[in-house]
Amino acid sequence: MPPYNYAGIFNNRTAAELEREIGAKEGMEMFAKWPSLVVAFGLGLAIVLVGAPVLERSFCVFPSDPEAVIDAKRDLGARGDGVHDDTEALQRGIWLSSGHGTNRTKVLYLPNGVYRVTRKLIVNFPENHSGIGPWIYGQSRDGVVIRLQDGAKADAVLQTHPRDQNPGSADWFMRTIVNLTVDVGNNPNTDGIRFFSNNTGLIKNVRVRGRGRIGINASWMELNGPCLIQDTVVEGFEIGVSAGGQGGPALWGLTLSRVTIRNCRSIGLEVRSNCVAAEALQVENTPLPVVCDLPPNTNWFWWGGVLAMVRGRFLNGDRNGPAILNRSVLYARDIFATGFKMAIQSDTPNGSVEGLKVSEYCSHPIRRLFENAKPFAIKLPIKREPNIVWETDPRKWICANDFGAVAGDNRDDTAAVQRAIDEAAKRGATVVYLRGIGGSDPNWYTLEGEVHVRAPVRHIIGLGFGRIVGNGKFIVDDKSAPIVKFENLQAFGKQPPIVENCSRNRIVVLESCDLRVLGTGKGDIFITNCPSHVELRGKGQSLWARQLDPEGDSDVGLVRNYGGNLWILGMKCEGRGVRVLTANGGKTEVFGHFNYSPDIAADDMRPLYDVDNASLCVMGLREISFGRVYNVKVRERRGEEVREGRLKPGEHGWIGWALFSGW
Numbered sequence: 001m002p003p004y005n006y007a008g009i010f011n012n013r014t015a016a017e018l019e020r021e022i023g024a025k026e027g028m029e030m031f032a033k034w035p036s037l038v039v040a041f042g043l044g045l046a047i048v049l050v051g052a053p054v055l056e057r058s059f060c061v062f063p064s065d066p067e068a069v070i071d072a073k074r075d076l077g078a079r080g081d082g083v084h085d086d087t088e089a090l091q092r093g094i095w096l097s098s099g100h101g102t103n104r105t106k107v108l109y110l111p112n113g114v115y116r117v118t119r120k121l122i123v124n125f126p127e128n129h130s131g132i133g134p135w136i137y138g139q140s141r142d143g144v145v146i147r148l149q150d151g152a153k154a155d156a157v158l159q160t161h162p163r164d165q166n167p168g169s170a171d172w173f174m175r176t177i178v179n180l181t182v183d184v185g186n187n188p189n190t191d192g193i194r195f196f197s198n199n200t201g202l203i204k205n206v207r208v209r210g211r212g213r214i215g216i217n218a219s220w221m222e223l224n225g226p227c228l229i230q231d232t233v234v235e236g237f238e239i240g241v242s243a244g245g246q247g248g249p250a251l252w253g254l255t256l257s258r259v260t261i262r263n264c265r266s267i268g269l270e271v272r273s274n275c276v277a278a279e280a281l282q283v284e285n286t287p288l289p290v291v292c293d294l295p296p297n298t299n300w301f302w303w304g305g306v307l308a309m310v311r312g313r314f315l316n317g318d319r320n321g322p323a324i325l326n327r328s329v330l331y332a333r334d335i336f337a338t339g340f341k342m343a344i345q346s347d348t349p350n351g352s353v354e355g356l357k358v359s360e361y362c363s364h365p366i367r368r369l370f371e372n373a374k375p376f377a378i379k380l381p382i383k384r385e386p387n388i389v390w391e392t393d394p395r396k397w398i399c400a401n402d403f404g405a406v407a408g409d410n411r412d413d414t415a416a417v418q419r420a421i422d423e424a425a426k427r428g429a430t431v432v433y434l435r436g437i438g439g440s441d442p443n444w445y446t447l448e449g450e451v452h453v454r455a456p457v458r459h460i461i462g463l464g465f466g467r468i469v470g471n472g473k474f475i476v477d478d479k480s481a482p483i484v485k486f487e488n489l490q491a492f493g494k495q496p497p498i499v500e501n502c503s504r505n506r507i508v509v510l511e512s513c514d515l516r517v518l519g520t521g522k523g524d525i526f527i528t529n530c531p532s533h534v535e536l537r538g539k540g541q542s543l544w545a546r547q548l549d550p551e552g553d554s555d556v557g558l559v560r561n562y563g564g565n566l567w568i569l570g571m572k573c574e575g576r577g578v579r580v581l582t583a584n585g586g587k588t589e590v591f592g593h594f595n596y597s598p599d600i601a602a603d604d605m606r607p608l609y610d611v612d613n614a615s616l617c618v619m620g621l622r623e624i625s626f627g628r629v630y631n632v633k634v635r636e637r638r639g640e641e642v643r644e645g646r647l648k649p650g651e652h653g654w655i656g657w658a659l660f661s662g663w
Helices: 007-012 015-022 024-033 087-097 414-427
Strands: 037-040 046-049 069-071 081-085 107-110 113-117 135-138 144-148 156-159 175-186 191-194 201-217 227-243 254-262 267-272 275-279 282-284 288-293 306-315 322-326 329-338 342-346 357-362 397-399 431-435 450-452 459-469 473-476 483-490 498-501 507-511 516-519 525-530 534-536 542-548 559-562 565-574 580-583 587-596 609-612 615-624 632-638 641-646 655-662
Touching (some): 069 087, 087 113, 087 135, 175 191, 201 525, 227 525, 227 542, 254 542, 267 306, 275 565, 275 587, 306 322, 306 587, 322 329, 329 615, 329 655, 397 414, 414 450, 498 507, 534 542, 559 565, 559 587, 580 587, 609 615, 609 655, 632 655
Parallel strands (some): 069 107, 107 135, 113 144, 135 175, 156 191, 175 201, 201 227, 227 267, 254 275, 254 282, 267 288, 275 306, 282 306, 288 322, 306 329, 322 342, 397 431, 450 473, 459 483, 473 498, 483 507, 498 516, 507 525, 525 542, 534 559, 542 565, 559 580, 565 587, 580 609
Antiparallel strands (some): 037 046, 615 655, 632 641
């Protein structure tokens, strides 16, 4: 049996679970001393201890700063004892986190406890207010439980849109739910989380459980997405995750990264009228783990689901049925199933897979411009984001506002932010934070110069909406900490500063940021839940992105890879011109791309993808437009020969591709 890397599993394990699995004494000692483990479960049960901890959010605290953090117990009177009704306290915290009543966005922090609620919690906004936030962080995933009372008249425990139907627009941003458990209890007609967010939206390190209808419902209303569900467990519903199937068409993309679904009564993941990318999806004890299909009451192919999946594991379901049922567009790689009749049942041109292991599958013929392009994907190495150690000592959190950073005064805050970082480095502090902004424009921090991130500072975070704009840049170089993370920093419609990794071996991580990303060195870069423009100039530099949403018009590319290795899981684009350029021998792989083309001009010959003596593979592509689509889908140059995949007369022009191979 080959060794399996189980480092990621420990993100979803408590000390108690480790006790049960590997013995009480060993479990407690390893959990306390070695939060990072690579466990090779072979015949010898070998356990190998490795360096950097992986339990980034196993225990999450914030500084005692009432201008940046709302503590549900301290500030709102929540009890968290499982007895008192905490509905009003949590509802008020959600309101305040989004900046209402205080004119400042903040983090809503839930200390460990069981928070009993008796009705649906709603992310609500006045009609004239843009939908930003909230930012909800629990102290620990299994220690913070929001539990709906049995018999409650609620269709969800938490809903991140103020309305039950008619979203009005796709302008609801930055919903952030991290490090907690949502418990539906015994309410069979209730959803766990009705998740609605556009461009950036994150459910991370969350458990959703109970006897309910849908665990995470991301399809209850149109215009939803793109957004990300990561390191999350869903247990015990009729349907685990719905990514299309409940509402109508026009869903803008969903990314699943390391999601486990178990003990569902019907379906694990359903995909209809949506473009979904999934890595490391595991579905256990569920009759039908995955369905990718057309929406109800239509047989029009172009509203069908598009699913690109890698590293799927499906264990114990309907022994007379498939692990994956597909009637639309499917790309699947490295799939293993047990307890089913077959891995994939599909009525598409490339048919079904009778066995239980799938190395690579395409539901439809491969698209390519050169006949000798390889009939399979590049298969770049896949790395998960390295987790920083969450700083649990509030004395090691430094507030940049205390060093002169002021939101909304239109003055350059470069010197203030640099002073905060320098003072943090001098004190041995690891975190520099900006208080969340609020109110109308101008309300941002301004960065016009260069800020050098010096060790041991490893985390720069906005507590709430850390809006920062300008022509400046954050620089990570060989004097920076081994891993530097940027979180909750967004320009939101203005000029975003740059994060540059020019180091030889430092790692940069961005989460929930729209900062422009520039690679000019050799150090790895990881992007999670970011509407960022990307440029890799470092030859051989590698970047992994999960839920990327670059938008705008471009002649050269919103995402540019000049000789690097670029791996993208889940991408949505809107605008005109080149979306992805790969050149100078670079290698780019995209899983799940939803491209909305807002009426391309008849003479606009800029391609969707531009490949210039380089390699590009796209798995699971959907293009739609309510005007003209792209005239040129792909332009590929090999040596001096250039070929174009153009829209042909009479073609519909919308795209539903399982795989494009340009390498």
